[in-house]
Amino acid sequence: MYQDAVMTENRTRTGAQILMDVLKEHGVDTIFGFPGGAVIDIYDELSRTDIRHVLVRHEQAAVHAADGYARASGQVGVCLVTSGPGATNTVTGIASAYMDSIPIVVITGQVPTHLIGNDAFQEVDIVGITRPCTKHNYLVKRVEDLARILREAFYIAKSGRPGPVLVDIPKDVVKARTTFQPGEQVRLKSYNPTYHPNAWQLEKVVHLIREAQRPLIFAGGGVILSKAASELTQLARNLRIPVTTSLMGMGAFPGSDPLALGMIGMHGTYTANMATSHCDLLLAVGVRFDDRVTGKTDAFASQAKIVHIDIDPTSIRKNVLVTVPLVGDCRITLSHLNRLMASEVPPDLCERRKDWFEQIEFWRQKGALRYEQHDVIKPQYVIETLYRLTQGKAIITTEVGQNQMWAAQYYKFDEPDHFLTSGGLGCMGYGLPAAIGAQMARPDCLVVDVAGDGSIQMNSQEFATAVQYGLPVKVVILNNRYLGMVRQWQELFYDKRYACTDMSHAPDFVKLAEAYGADGFRATRPDEVESVLEAGLKSKRVAIMDFWVDREECVYPMVPAGAPITEMLLV
Amino acid sequence: MTTNEESRHVLTMLVDNQPGVLSRVAGLFSGRGFNIDSLCVAETMDPKVSRITLVTRANGLLIEQIEKQLRKLINVIKVRRMTPDKAVQREMALVCVHAKAEQRAEVLRIADIFRCKVVDAGLEHFILEVTGDEDKIRAMLNLLRPIGIQKIARTGTVALFREPK
Numbered sequence: 001m002y003q004d005a006v007m008t009e010n011r012t013r014t015g016a017q018i019l020m021d022v023l024k025e026h027g028v029d030t031i032f033g034f035p036g037g038a039v040i041d042i043y044d045e046l047s048r049t050d051i052r053h054v055l056v057r058h059e060q061a062a063v064h065a066a067d068g069y070a071r072a073s074g075q076v077g078v079c080l081v082t083s084g085p086g087a088t089n090t091v092t093g094i095a096s097a098y099m100d101s102i103p104i105v106v107i108t109g110q111v112p113t114h115l116i117g118n119d120a121f122q123e124v125d126i127v128g129i130t131r132p133c134t135k136h137n138y139l140v141k142r143v144e145d146l147a148r149i150l151r152e153a154f155y156i157a158k159s160g161r162p163g164p165v166l167v168d169i170p171k172d173v174v175k176a177r178t179t180f181q182p183g184e185q186v187r188l189k190s191y192n193p194t195y196h197p198n199a200w201q202l203e204k205v206v207h208l209i210r211e212a213q214r215p216l217i218f219a220g221g222g223v224i225l226s227k228a229a230s231e232l233t234q235l236a237r238n239l240r241i242p243v244t245t246s247l248m249g250m251g252a253f254p255g256s257d258p259l260a261l262g263m264i265g266m267h268g269t270y271t272a273n274m275a276t277s278h279c280d281l282l283l284a285v286g287v288r289f290d291d292r293v294t295g296k297t298d299a300f301a302s303q304a305k306i307v308h309i310d311i312d313p314t315s316i317r318k319n320v321l322v323t324v325p326l327v328g329d330c331r332i333t334l335s336h337l338n339r340l341m342a343s344e345v346p347p348d349l350c351e352r353r354k355d356w357f358e359q360i361e362f363w364r365q366k367g368a369l370r371y372e373q374h375d376v377i378k379p380q381y382v383i384e385t386l387y388r389l390t391q392g393k394a395i396i397t398t399e400v401g402q403n404q405m406w407a408a409q410y411y412k413f414d415e416p417d418h419f420l421t422s423g424g425l426g427c428m429g430y431g432l433p434a435a436i437g438a439q440m441a442r443p444d445c446l447v448v449d450v451a452g453d454g455s456i457q458m459n460s461q462e463f464a465t466a467v468q469y470g471l472p473v474k475v476v477i478l479n480n481r482y483l484g485m486v487r488q489w490q491e492l493f494y495d496k497r498y499a500c501t502d503m504s505h506a507p508d509f510v511k512l513a514e515a516y517g518a519d520g521f522r523a524t525r526p527d528e529v530e531s532v533l534e535a536g537l538k539s540k541r542v543a544i545m546d547f548w549v550d551r552e553e554c555v556y557p558m559v560p561a562g563a564p565i566t567e568m569l570l571v
Numbered sequence: 572m573t574t575n576e577e578s579r580h581v582l583t584m585l586v587d588n589q590p591g592v593l594s595r596v597a598g599l600f601s602g603r604g605f606n607i608d609s610l611c612v613a614e615t616m617d618p619k620v621s622r623i624t625l626v627t628r629a630n631g632l633l634i635e636q637i638e639k640q641l642r643k644l645i646n647v648i649k650v651r652r653m654t655p656d657k658a659v660q661r662e663m664a665l666v667c668v669h670a671k672a673e674q675r676a677e678v679l680r681i682a683d684i685f686r687c688k689v690v691d692a693g694l695e696h697f698i699l700e701v702t703g704d705e706d707k708i709r710a711m712l713n714l715l716r717p718i719g720i721q722k723i724a725r726t727g728t729v730a731l732f733r734e735p736k
Binding site: 127128131132135136139156188189190191312313314317318 | 586587590591594595598602632635636639640642643645646647648649
């Protein structure tokens with residue numbers, strides 16, 4: 001009898017062990033998290049594996065770090081937190097990953113099943129709370145379901161239009177035992193993303209491209225997520241089609257290429273917005289026509305036939321009516337287009353595009369990004385210098401607001417997965433934890449968080465994490481002692497009534513760096529910018545660079561909310 | 572975007588019969604500010620699958636978006652929009668009518684016209700069971716209202732596509 005019991009014991013695994021088994025099945029070697037009562041058994045098991053755990057200082061940062069890790073590595077990011085407040089603290093991070101379609105799996109502890117619904121200590125209905133901001137979520141009620149659910153979670157997170165999946169595991173399920181079958185396949189009858197575009201629709205697109213006089217490609221985050229940057233670049237270069245990108249699409253096409261027009265939308269370039277409004281064919285790839293992109297939708301690309309390629313059918317005809325919808329994976333669809341168009345490149349292509357490119361060149365001259373560097377540091381100058389010193393090779397994360405827009409405008413991204421930003425949710429406090437995640441994924445890369453003095457304070461506790469794990473992330477603070485973007489709106493649309501946007505009471509960031517065991521630098525004059533950046537970037541440690549920039553500098557161009565994107569305030 | 576007329580739509584869907592699935596479907600409507608006119612959920616022949624029949628009002632683009640959003644939910648297996656000509660639509664209502672002696676015959680006459688069943692009767696009331704499409708139920712309620720409807724419970728519409736003849 002005793003022998004039998006031991007045999008059974010050996011063949012079964014605990015919930016915590018099964019979790020580790022499935023993580024390893026999926027090649028997970030790094031997770032971000034914060035322990036607590038409901039996950040103590042999982043942490044105990046985790047400590048016996050070779051999976052690296054990054055202990056953040058706040059659970060929101062665990063999710064942002066997993067998000068940054070996912071973007072920089074192309075893998076699913078994983079984080080692990082406890083029940084109750086641990087779980088609720090993840091919500092902002094999950095919502096940001098959901099809006100930006102980032103594949104992450106969030107594992108939350110839960111009170112034991114018999115206490116669920118009893119208002120137990122550290123109990124919240126996190127599945128209920130996160131239902132609208134996850135791609136899918138699960139409460140695991142029986143240990144027998146755990147392996148299947150975890151595998152489904154990974155599959156759902158990374159397939160189709162990626163997104164966050166949350167798995168809530170009660171404490172008794174973690175401790176319970178069951179047999180474990182390695183490597184079982186996921187079967188989901190109700191979930192089957194469309195990867196291959198419809199051939200008829202493809203033919204229509206080929207026809208439209210052939211006919212177009214003034215074509216324009218508009219590339220978004222979907223191009224990066226489906227790893228289609230090289231296919232997109234091939235299409236644009238072969239057919240000499242200029243390219244604008246959304247904020248999420250930065251790096252989908254080389255930013256320094258002559259065909260690149262820069263970002264579209266509210267703070268997009270004059271050239272990109274004018275080209276969008278005057279093109280006769282808009283090839284929109286992996287975008288969702290966010291309101292910050294379109295401005296007034298009735299006036300958006302009003303002369304154009306619009307082709308919309310996206311893997312998510314709900315993105316199509318949601319905000320903008322399109323001529324040809326193409327549901328499919330961006331990479332597969334673009335490679336079909338490249339194949340179909342290969343024999344279609346007309347010999348007189350340059351001639352046919354001549355007027356269009358002359359027009360674009362005119363807009364480029366007229367509306368170039370500009371600022372004047374006098375005796376106060378201009379934030380744009382900091383970013384331009386950063387671009388020059390890093391030769392455009394750094395992975396840039398951003399916080400949200402003016403810092404984010406200046407980074408997008410003045411840093412040219414030649415590669416995908418190098419610009420990590422909370423695009424959809426616009427979540428301040430994203431940049432530092434995302435940089436930590438990106439640095440974990442890409443230890444050899446230079447990772448720089450472009451921050452404002454306001455947003456860096458939303459997750460500045462994570463300096464401790466970066467220092468603890470020897471992650472030499474660099475933080476460039478464009479310090480204007482204002483919540484700059486809101487202040488800009490107040491200046492332009494609220495008669496300069498700066499309600500609650502003055503942030504003069506900030507910590508001394510150089511001393512803060514020292515307190516955390518990081519290197520701190522400050523530049524207060526333009527002639528110090530380059531040397532501070534050089535010193536900070538050269539540092540082997542975490543480096544915080546505090547740039548005292550022009551307090552009332554605005555991000556231009558700017559399209560007022562709800563206006564057509566051609567109605568731009570230039571400077 | 573062009574907006575066209577709002578109209579009534581009956582959506583029927585097969586979903587996994589699991590806790591939380593109804594909340595996902597309902598949450599999709601509430602999160603986007605769409606209203607649900609009626610909702611009916613029950614198991615199908617396969618106990619792992621439930622059928623939800625849902626009635627909502629929306630314009631053409633919106634109903635297209637709603638359908639796509641429903642299909643996107645992992646637990647939703649199939650979604651179809653029911654058109655009256657191709658689908659049978661029925662609803663059941665239990666109607667409690669207060670009827671004094673002089674009106675009892677009138678209530679029973681109306682019940683007869685609409686082929687209702689009397690499922691409960693007392694000295695001053697009847698409970699009538701009526702089945703039909705929305706129009707029929709509305710018509711009956713219009714006739715009973717002046718007499719005095721005390722309570723009403725409606726199932727909401729259920730619908731099935733007609734099989735090919």
